Structure formats: C-alpha cells, structure tokens
Amino acid sequence: MFKFRADTSILPHLFFWCTVGVLMVLVFGSGPNGYRQSLLFVSLLLPVLAGCTYLIIYYLVPRYLLKRRFFLFALFTLYAVITAAWLEIMIVIGMLMLIYEYQFWMLNPRIHDIGYLTGTMALTILPAIAMYITRQWYRERETN
Numbered sequence: 713m714f715k716f717r718a719d720t721s722i723l724p725h726l727f728f729w730c731t732v733g734v735l736m737v738l739v740f741g742s743g744p745n746g747y748r749q750s751l752l753f754v755s756l757l758l759p760v761l762a763g764c765t766y767l768i769i770y771y772l773v774p775r776y777l778l779k780r781r782f783f784l785f786a787l788f789t790l791y792a793v794i795t796a797a798w799l800e801i802m803i804v805i806g807m808l809m810l811i812y813e814y815q816f817w818m819l820n821p822r823i824h825d826i827g828y829l830t831g832t833m834a835l836t837i838l839p840a841i842a843m844y845i846t847r848q849w850y851r852e853r854e855t856n
Contacts, residue, residue, distance in 0.1 A: 732836055733758055739832070740823060752811070753823050756803045764796040765837050769844040778848070793833070800829050 733754055741750035768789055776785035804824050823829075 728840070729758060729762060732761070736832065736836075749823070753803070753807065756807070757800060760796050760799045760803070761833060761836050764792050764833070765840045767792050768837065769841055773841065773844060773848075777845075793837075796833060797826075797830060800833070801826070804829075 736754045736757070737747060737750045739750075740753055741747035772785055772788050772792070776782075776788065807823070
C-alpha cells in the first residue's frame with residue numbers, strides 16, 4: 713500500500729507538523745481555559761490530521777489524481793475528510809466526557825465549533841497537498 717522511500721528525509725515532515733501543532737495551540741489556546749486545554753486537544757487532533765493528510769498525498773494523489781481519475785480522487789478524498797471530521801468530533805466528545813465530566817461550559821468554544829474544526833483541517837491538509845504536488849511537478853520537470 714505505502715512504499716518506503718529511502719531518499720525521503722523525516723526532518724521536513726517533523727518541521728511541518730511541529731509548526732502546525734504550535735500554530736494550532738496558539739489558535740485554539742486564545743480562549744477561556746487557555747493553552748493547557750489547547751495543547752491536550754491539539755496533541756489528540758494532530759495524529760488524525762497527519763493520517764488524513766498522508767493518506768491523501770501518498771496514496772490518493774499518486775493512485776487517482778496523477779492518473780487523471782478525478783472522480784475517484786474526489787470521492788475518496790471526501791471519504792477521508794468526512795472520516796477525519798468524525799474522528800475530530802469523537803475527540804471533542806471524549807474530552808467532554810472523560811476530562812471535563814460533561815461540563816460543556818469548561819470547553820473552549822473554538823474546540824467544539826465544527827466550522828472552526830473543519831476550517832483548521834482544510835488549512836492543514838491543503839498546503840500539504842499543494843507542497844506535495846509542486847514537489848512532484850518539479851521532479852517530473854527535471855527528468856524531462
């Protein structure tokens with residue numbers, strides 16, 4: 713399914729996800745309960761975003777988008793995004809039940825706003841896809 717490439721360095725990936733994590737902590741942390749709650753939420757959310765992003769850029773893009781199978785790419789990308797959004801909601805519900813004992817007012821309003829969560833997901837996934845496609849385009853251009 714996924715092939716390991718020896719020429720790929722892990723450092724750009726670490727830099728990207730650390731940057732995304734810090735920005736998300738800052739964005740979600742500006743609220744009533746501050747950065748501690750935001751750090752917990754982002755640490756639970758980042759694996760979901762990373763999984764969805766890597767599924768799209770390393771599996772769906774090469775298999776469907778680059779082979780001009782646009783309908784299947786759009787369909788499977790929609791499935792991946794819906795699944796990631798569902799997992800985000802489950803994280804919010806889990807935090808509400810397990811950590812805050814159903815005290816909804818204790819959650820930062822930005823954490824349980826589905827529009828905010830979806831926007832954050834889109835602003836994370838779209839630049840990663842753009843960087844991947846640009847890198848693929850440059851590689852193809854160099855070989856020709």
